[in-house]
Amino acid sequence: MSVIYARLAKFGSITLIVLFALSAIIFVFTKDLPNSVPRIAAMILGIVFLPSIAILRVMLNSPLDKELSQYDFKTNQRLRNLVQPLLKDIDKNTEIRVGTYQSNCPNAFAITSLSGKHAVIAFSTALINQNPSDEQLYAIAAHEVAHVKHNDAQNKIWILVFHKALETIPHCFSLMAKKFIQRNKGKIALCVALFSLMLLLQAGSLWTRLYEIAKVFKPVWFLLLFPASILGSWALRQVLNQAFFAYSRSREYAADAGGAKMASPEAMINALSLFPDDEMNATSLFDSHPPMSERKKRLQSLSSSVPTQTNHTNDSL
Numbered sequence: 001m002s003v004i005y006a007r008l009a010k011f012g013s014i015t016l017i018v019l020f021a022l023s024a025i026i027f028v029f030t031k032d033l034p035n036s037v038p039r040i041a042a043m044i045l046g047i048v049f050l051p052s053i054a055i056l057r058v059m060l061n062s063p064l065d066k067e068l069s070q071y072d073f074k075t076n077q078r079l080r081n082l083v084q085p086l087l088k089d090i091d092k093n094t095e096i097r098v099g100t101y102q103s104n105c106p107n108a109f110a111i112t113s114l115s116g117k118h119a120v121i122a123f124s125t126a127l128i129n130q131n132p133s134d135e136q137l138y139a140i141a142a143h144e145v146a147h148v149k150h151n152d153a154q155n156k157i158w159i160l161v162f163h164k165a166l167e168t169i170p171h172c173f174s175l176m177a178k179k180f181i182q183r184n185k186g187k188i189a190l191c192v193a194l195f196s197l198m199l200l201l202q203a204g205s206l207w208t209r210l211y212e213i214a215k216v217f218k219p220v221w222f223l224l225l226f227p228a229s230i231l232g233s234w235a236l237r238q239v240l241n242q243a244f245f246a247y248s249r250s251r252e253y254a255a256d257a258g259g260a261k262m263a264s265p266e267a268m269i270n271a272l273s274l275f276p277d278d279e280m281n282a283t284s285l286f287d288s289h290p291p292m293s294e295r296k297k298r299l300q301s302l303s304s305s306v307p308t309q310t311n312h313t314n315d316s317l
Contacts, residue, residue, distance in 0.1 A: 002250040005243070006155035009162035016165055020049035051168035067111050071101035073122055082137055083121060086145040086262055093117060096148070098141075100125055106275050110144035112153040119148050132274055139263040139271035146258025152251045159247060163240040167233070174233035177226035248288040256295055257302065265302040272296060 026042035033039055080098040087096060094112075096119045103124035112119040121144045123137070132140075147153065181188060260268045277292050 002247050002254075005247055006151075006159060009155070010158040013158055013162045013165065016049050016051065016162075020046060020053070023049060048169070051165035068120060071103070071122070073097075073099055073101045073120065075099040076123075079123060079137075079141075082134065083141045083145065086138075086142055090145070090148060091116070094119055094148075096121065099123075100128055106130060108140050108144055110147040110153060112148055112151065114154055114157060116151065116154065119153075121145065121148070127274060130274055132271070135263075135267050136271040136274060139259055139267040140274070142262035143255045143259035143268065143271075145262065146255040147251070149258065150251065150254060152255065155251075156244075156248065159244055163244065166240065167237060170229070170233040170236055173229040177229045181226055245288050249290045252289050253295065253298060256299055260299055260302050265299040269296050269299050272299075 023042045023045040026038055027046055030036055030039035030042065075097055076099040079100070083096075083098045090096065094117055098121045101122045101124060104126050105124060106127040107124045108122065108127060110119065110121045121141065123140070127140075256268055263271075272292060272295060275292070
């Protein structure tokens with residue numbers, strides 16, 4: 001299901017870009033027909049598909065370089081030698097850099113360019129300073145290589161930019177509604193007070209009173225559009241965030257399983273002990289990683305079915 005979700009986000013993003021380009025072309029070529037239906041339609045569609053520009057910006061700017069600019073990343077040959085046996089199934093045209101980055105938190109990550117031609121696997125200095133065994137590092141590396149194989153970083157980028165495109169127009173309406181409410185607080189308060197008073201004085205059932213008042217006091221329905229747009233924008237963002245984090249958690253499980261196939265379930269479980277255990281906090285819908293206990297439980301279930309590979313290097317770190 002998560003793979004389908006990522007493909008849908010990629011297809012949706014590319015579709016938005018194509019539709020925006022087509023509407024722009026039609027708008028340009030109908031400049032001699034200012035009031036024609038095609039030109040007006042192209043202008044409206046151009047506005048609707050305008051968020052695709054945000055997608056183009058991400059595609060033109062390398063997310064990998066932007067991410068690495070936040071860290072003091074340094075290549076490490078010993079780590080490269082450790083990871084090398086795991087890279088045999090990855091496209092030989094993909095340039096993979098392996099190294100460390102400065103951080104006080106034990107962690108590791110893998111990120112890939114949208115083209116898939118460049119990738120980075122990085123271990124935090126805090127993780128290396130724990131003096132993990134080669135088996136533990138090998139298992140962590142296997143987990144990160146699984147992310148690269150599954151194109152998880154690329155898919156996350158597509159999902160995020162697609163979500164951004166979906167959010168843009170509702171967010172703009174929400175901002176306009178907030179400005180309108182701020183500028184007309186007194187008038188809106190007076191309208192609400194009058195509406196409430198009429199509602200109390202009107203005879204009949206609640207729905208009958210609402211209907212009768214609405215026929216006379218039509219601006220109420222117009223005013224309801226403003227809080228509705230704010231609430232709608234917020235709700236959409238919550239849904240999209242939940243969907244993204246659910247996808248992220250599912251890919252962590254998949255990377256654990258992929259790492260277990262390249263190393264072993266036992267090695268993966270042992271490697272997870274190097275990372276902070278947040279079991280005291282319940283996992284929420286907005287956590288990007290699943291709980292450690294559940295990850296270990298799933299790996300334990302693989303112990304009897306996944307063959308162990310012991311293709312480690314002997315370089316100490």
